[in-house]
Amino acid sequence: MNTPQALQLNPENSFSISSSCPAFYSPSSIEELANIAKAMDKPFYVLGAGTNTLFVNNVTPAIIHPNFHGIEVKDCGDRVLVSGQSAENWHEFVQFCLNRGYYGIENLALIPGSIGAAPVQNIGAYGVELADVLDSVSWFEFSSQTLRHFTNEQCHFGYRDSIFKHALFGKGIIVSVTLSLSKTWQPKLSYQGLAQLGADASAEQVFNQVVQLRQSKLPDPKELPNAGSFFKNPVVDEDVFNTLQQSYPDMPYYPQRNHQVKLAAGWLIDQCGLKGYRQGNVGVHQHQALVLVNYGQASGRELYQLAQYVQQQVKQKFAICLEPEVRLLDSAGLIHLTEVNN
CATH class of the missing domain: 3.30.465.10 (Uridine Diphospho-n-acetylenolpyruvylglucosamine Reductase; domain 3)
Structure with missing residues (x-):
């Protein structure tokens, strides 16, 4: 089994967030996986390419980074x-x-x-x-x-x-x-x-x-750290959509099964005037409101708080609660995006 070791995770996430893990495993065989399973007695998180994860705190759980190729x-x-x-x-x-x-x-x-x-x-x-x-x-x-x-x-x-x-x-x-x-x-x-x-x-x-x-809409994370679409497109019942459409006839929408309608989260955020919005080291991308970006030496907590603010503004305006597509990780494991109270 490859030896667990503490590791700085800046290169392992597209947000380029500074965080460290107490142990980092990179198994490349079923045998190594089995040995890790025997030894694992602490919280862990499976990390792929790190393009859909936000490290909210300075420390993560143990990381298992699969290295299977072919x-x-x-x-x-x-x-x-x-x-x-x-x-x-x-x-x-x-x-x-x-x-x-x-x-x-x-x-x-x-x-x-x-x-x-x-x-x-x-x-x-x-x-x-x-x-x-x-x-x-x-x-x-x-x-x-x-x-x-x-x-x-x-x-x-x-x-x-x-x-x-x-x-x-x-x-x-x-x-x-x-x-x-x-x-x-x-x-x-x-x-x-x-x-x-x-x-x-x-x-x-x-x-x-x-x-x-995709290249025209989404910034390159190597130039401006991000994880692509931060929020899911919300799916609402037809009656909710019909009510919204009366006030916003130009609202983009996509009919779904079971009398539901998918809305465009980026459009909702844009309508709140948040495209290009910035809070210190973090912000909403100027060309795509669905993307949250790290402009410099941002912490994971700063991006988490920005996501809370975006969620709050959309809920106030549309009575719709956006859910993150990006997975949020603290030292104990995955966490939810907790709404900010007014």
Whole structure:
């Protein structure tokens, strides 16, 4: 087993927050995972590429950083099963599939992070979710020290949600993810920004358009530390939406199942006059209100307090409580974004 060691985590998170962990493990085999499971007697957190986590305090729990690499392909006639180990870069995995004519995840290009984190969040963008193409997940269970396999249905996917956030949280680690992709190209262009490509658009054109759109909207975390979209797009009942639309007829919306409507969190924040808002070392990005940024030597607590303020302003104006998409971590583990009282 690799020896646990304290580590400064600035390079391990896209917010570039200064924090340290009491022990850092980077297993690259099932045997190492089993040994870590035997020795783990303290709170821990599984950290992938660190692109969706905010370290709120100066100290985190022990960190397990999976280091499993490799991609395997199984031909299944008109479809193909592509398995990626958890530490593989997601965007590079999308490119790998595109270059070989395996279709279905072009709309998910340039989403930061690792393959292992993708099912946890059920990542999604431009009208496609991971749940649309996921075949199965291989997951190492600490208690039994065995590898278990979960089908798409068993993952209990929801909007930015899965079983790995709930019943299985803290009980194991995703080792690999298998997708079922098509060899026949069928574009999905319903989302804003893609429709203008036309029905005969190639997979490469869709991929390039998604990359261009994301780069135009989201700042590069290497230049301006951030974690992309900080908040989830809220989903409300139709009656709530209808009431809001009477006051805000230009409000963007996306009909969902079960008489619900998804709203644009960035638009809600923008309507509160917060685009470009700044509090010391942190702020709301000037071009994309859904992104919170670290302008310098910000602490995790400063970003947490800014998120509280944004949440408060949106609730006051729209009676909607935004939930973070970014995962918030203190020394004991994951925490919630607590609303600020007036």
